[in-house]
Amino acid sequence: MQADGRFQVRAAPEVVFAFFSDPRQLLDCLDDPHTVDSVEADRFTGTITTGVAFIRGTFRFTGRYEERIPGQPVQARIHGSGLGSGVDAVLLADLTAADPGTVVGWRADIVLTGPVASIGERLVRSTIDKKTAALFEKARERLEAAPPP
Amino acid sequence: MTTTIHGGIGQSLARKEDARFIRGKGNYVDDIQLPGMLFLDFTRSPYAHAKITAIHPEKALKIPGVLAVITGKDLDAAKLAWMPTLMSDTQMVLPIDTVKFQGQEVVGIVADSRYSAADGAAAVEIDYEPLPVVTDPVKALLPDAPLVRPDKTKKSNHIWHWETGDKAGTDAALAKSDVVVHQDLYLPRLNVSSMETCGCVAQFDTMGRLTVWMTTQAPHAIRTVFALVAGLPEQNIRIISPDLGGGFGGKVPVYPGYVVAVVAALKTGHAVKWVEDRMDNLMSSSFARDYHISADIGATKDGKLTGLRVKTVADHGYADAAANPSKFPAGLFHIITGSYPFDKAFVEVDGVYTNKPPGGIAYRCSFRVTEAAFTIERLVDGIAHKLGMDPAEFRLKNFIPPESFPYKSALGWTYDSGNYAGALNLAMKMIDYPALRKEQVEKRKRGELMGIGISSFTEIVGAGPSAQFDILGIKMFEGCEIRIHPTGKVMARFGTKSQGQGHETTYSQILAEELGIPAENIAIEEGDTDTAPYGLGTYASRSTPTAGAAAVIAARKIREKAQKIAAHLLEVSPDDLEWKDYKFQVKGVPEKSKTMADVAFAAYTNPAPGTEAGLEAVDYYDPPNMTYPFGSYVCVVDIDKGTGQVNIRRFVAVDDCGTIINPMIVEGQIHGGLNMGLAPALYEQITYDENGNMRGNSFLDYLVPTAVESPHWETGKTTTPSPHHPIGAKGVGESPTVGAPAAIVNAVVDALSPLGVTNIDIPIYPWKVWQILHDKGQN
Known part of the structure; x- marks a missing residue:
């Protein structure tokens, strides 16, 4: 399942890059209750309480940055499990300098398995669209609210 | 004047078992409570195909009440990680390193309450490495x-x-x-969706003897498999199948839950109960x-x-x-x-093989007869339409004629008896077929969509003759043991197992007819391997053709001995007696007679010289042939052009199952079977996405038709007895499931045929019809 989008943010590319390279800042944009338990080098772990419709529960996740080089797209791979279900996601943010700020093209490739995918099958698509869009919208808001470096 | 016996063959005797069922007094597996009993639940795989890289049970073991976890590696140490299937294949009890379908049992959690077991199952953390998935067999x-x-x-x-x-x-x-x-x-x-899911309670006694109360349609076969899998002496295993809330073939296989419950009972020293919830059942039980x-x-x-x-x-x-x-x-x-x-x-x-749950037997299991009947009846309709012939006329022109029986088919079966034209003609008369076709012509002129579908199916049940039929080498005979007590009351035991079909009533009626003892004086017992004679169980409409026949033969063995005792009592030669009006009468002197109750008392108090005391017999019936029930169904549908909704306006079902033992029970079986035929035609299916996620693992998505969706079924019958069955009975349970889908689909295709439609995939959801109509510019 894929979701994607593009937005322009009034922040310099290096600021946006730093934001997307920091799992704590990025994951803090999630609307769902969550924790970031550890951040070590390229890897991070935590939990998120989420779900589809009434099927909700806590997922523990591990993440790893696969690409995090300035000037290139930032890409992170996340694996989570909970509710007898699994989620594997690849998040990608492609940053392009613009005037003013930065254009962020983002894409999320998500594979859900287990009851969340089965029971919520007809609601998964819209839920993922909604949650990913909200994540990146909040990221934009945070970036624009942040004081200039 | 014909003499009858209360509860004899042909009477709509109220079901004996209903007295307890309708009062909530049934005894199902989940009703069984034993002192100190523990509960088993499973952590299941979210992946359809993945390598297990690590299992972390620590959090689960910290949950209050959780006592033990059981993994595939634990089972492997005891050589129990794999088990044989009834098809001589192998399947996992619990996976050691790889999961093969979504919902597969991975870790067993044993706890002191069902809730703790479920919490424990949710707390087990398993690391997987996903592997490529294939769910399309092609x-x-x-x-x-x-x-x-x-x-x-x-x-x-x-x-x-x-x-x-x-x-x-x-x-x-x-x-x-x-x-x-x-x-x-x-x-x-499809999934059978019986009201009761699968489950068991396993207990070892102090001498190490295992008793398992289990939702099984085939307790003896299961005991044998358990003996083979676990290496336990078969006499130290007792399988008890108590009341079952439906089976439909879904309770024939051995499930991992059964085996793990036994292992858990051995490991903990306590009785262990495992009962699936609905999602477990939909995700992992045997399919059809x-x-x-x-x-x-x-x-x-x-x-x-x-x-x-x-x-x-x-x-x-x-x-x-x-x-x-x-x-x-x-x-x-x-x-x-x-x-x-x-x-x-x-x-x-x-x-x-695909990455889906194993199985392939269930749904009024039918041994693939439903698939066969659906195919031939769809094809016959298709070629009739192509030739421009009325599908009824085409069938009547092509049927195997009654005088051809026994008939050897091109694929090797020898049909015992049939009158296909008789059944179809009756169905057409009941529904007034000519008037419907006339109405259809008028409606088509007005642009309305009305269809008439026919299905004239031939079933094959009663598996089966030992020369051809075995499961894991065990011949498919069926046993009955009858014991008549001194007061003329009867206990009869069978190797079959009712799941709601009404065996206690039907078998009682057969024995009432054969023994001259009222049905209320006959107790029927099934499902306990310690007491019942060996049998392969109940599925594929085989109970009446096999166990019913065993009951007749065993009863006639008793009558043979009873005749000697009656002769002794009447001081005549056995040859001077005849069995008439449900008693032994001196030929030509009907007032000199003895009932079976008289004989039974004498069997224990005054046995004839040279005869053993007691009055009992056993028979293991090896059928000489299968039986071949048949029927003709006619379905009328109207289609809403705006929504694509298919409305079944009328459905006439004429069945011929040979001699009918209890017309009310047969009609009930037909109603249930017709609903199970309606289900795949219009509602039920399980599909998987590209990742192997099952779509439809709850009743939110798996659409089991209820009374609301069910049309008014109109039933009729013809009677063509089986020539080789001792009372001519053929079996009926799965016939309507076999015959109904094609009738419904043929009706829908008939309605849409003016638009050039020759097929529509089942289930026929309204959106599929709407899409066709939309593509043809009809809405």
């Missing part, structure tokens, strides 16, 4: 498909190939035919259908059938865990020539 046969069973010597997803018939002759017959119709059909995967069929049927231009060729891919999931007779891996699919005298026919089936 794709699974491609060379680059992910290998589902690398443990097998054959490095392919192809399990077996089976064929029968005359391939060259059929090809030639079709080549010479004036008309040939090709049709691809798919019968989707999943047959991909490609077929050709030929006819002459004047409408005589010439040949039938069928190629099928059978999706078995990750293991062939069906319960077909050993010689027939595709079950009795070769009944596919149906009610028609094909000279040439050929059928081939390939079994395939």
Whole structure:
């Protein structure tokens, strides 16, 4: 399942890059209750309480940055499990300098398995669209609210 | 004047078992409570195919009440990680390193309450490495498909190939035919959705003897499998199948939960209960259908059938865990020539592994007869339409005539008896077929969509003759043991197991008729391997054809001895007696007689010289042939052009199951079966997405028709007894499930045929019809 989008943010590319390279800042944009338990080098772990419709529960996740080089797209791979279900996601943010700020093209490739995918099958698509869009919208808001470096 | 006995054959006796069921006094597996009993639940795989890299049970073990976890590695240490299926394949009890389908049991959690067990199951953390998934059996046969069973010597997803018939002759017959119709059909995967899910309670006593209360349709076969899997002496295993809330074939296989519960009981020293919830059941219990069929049927231009060729891919999931007779891996699919005298026919089936749950038996299990009947009845309709002939007229022209029985089919079966035209003519009369066709013409002129569908199916049940039928080498006989007590009351035990069919009533009626003892004085017991004679169980409509026959033969053995005792009491020669009006009478002197109750008392108090005391007999019945029930169904549908909704306006079902023992029970069986035929036609299917996620693992999505969706079923009957069954009975349970889907689909296709529609895949959801109408500019 894929979701994607593009937005322009009034922040310099290096600021946006730093934001997307920091799992704590990025994951803090999630609307769902969550924790970031550890951040070590390229890897991070935590939990998120989420779900589809009434099927909700806590997922523990591990993440790893696969690409995090300035000037290139930032890409992170996340694996989570909970509710007898699994989620594997690849998040990608492609940053392009613009005037003013930065254009962020983002894409999320998500594979859900287990009851969340089965029971919520007809609601998964819209839920993922909604949650990913909200994540990146909040990221934009945070970036624009942040004081200039 | 005909003498009758209360509760004899042919009477609509109220069901004896209902007295407890309707008062909530049934005793199901989940009703069983034992002191100190523990509970088992499972952590299941979210992946359809993945490597297990680590299992972390620590958090689960910290939950109050959680006592133990059981993994595949634990079982492997005891050589119990794998078990045989009833098809001589192997399946996992718990996986050691790889999961094969979504919902597979991975870790067993044992706790002191059901809630703690469920919490523990949720707390187990398992690390997986996803592997490529294949859920389409056709794709699974491609060379680059992910290998589902690398443990097998054959490095392919192809399990077996089976064929029968005359391939060259059929090809030639079709080549010479004036008309040939090709049709691809798919019968989707289904779940039986019985009211009671699967479960068990396992307990070892202080002497190490195992008792398992289990939801099984075949307790004896299960005991034998347990003995083989666990290496326990068979006499130290007792399987008790208490009241069952439906089975429909779904309670024939051995499930991992049964085995793990036994291991848990051994490990903890406590009784252990495992009962599936609905999602567990939908995700992992045995399925039905999943047959991909490609077929050709030929006819002459004047409408005589010439040949039938069928190629099928059978999706078995990750293991062939069906319960077909050993010689027939595709079950009795070769009944596919149906009610028609094909000279040439050929059928081939390939079994395939995919990343889905194993199985292939369930849903009024039918040994693949439903798939066969659906195919032939769809094809016959298709070729009739192509020839421009009325489908009823076409069938009447082609039926095997009554005088041809016993009839040897092109694919090897010997049909025992039949009168197909009789059944169809009655159905057409009941529904006033000519008037419906006239109405249809008028409606078509007005642009309204009305369809009439026919299905004239031939069933094959009563498995089966020992020369051809066995499961894991055990011949498919069926046993009955009768004991008449001194007061003339009867206890009869059977190797079959009722799941709601009414065996206690039906068997009592057979014995009442044969022994002259009122049905209320006859107790029937099934399901306890310690007391019941060996039998292969109840499925595929086999109980009355096999165990019913065993009851008759055992009763007649008793009558033989009883005649000697009666002669002793009447001081005449046994040859001077006749069994008449349910008692032994001196020939020509009917006032000199003895009832079976008189004889029973004497058997214990005054036995005839030279005879043993007591009055009992056992019979293991090996049927000489299968029985072949049949029927003709006519369905009328109206289609809403705006929504695509199919409305079944009328449905007439004429069944012929030979001698009817209890008309009320038979009618109930037919109503239930018709609903189970309606279900795949319009509602039920299980599908999987590209990741192997099951779609429809709750009743939110798996649409079981309720009373609201069910039309008014109109039933009729003809009676053509089986010549080889001792009372002429044939069995009926699955006939309506076999016959109904084609009638409904034929009706829908008939309604849409003016638009050029020749097929529509089941289930026929409104959106599919709407889409067709939309594409044809009709809405």
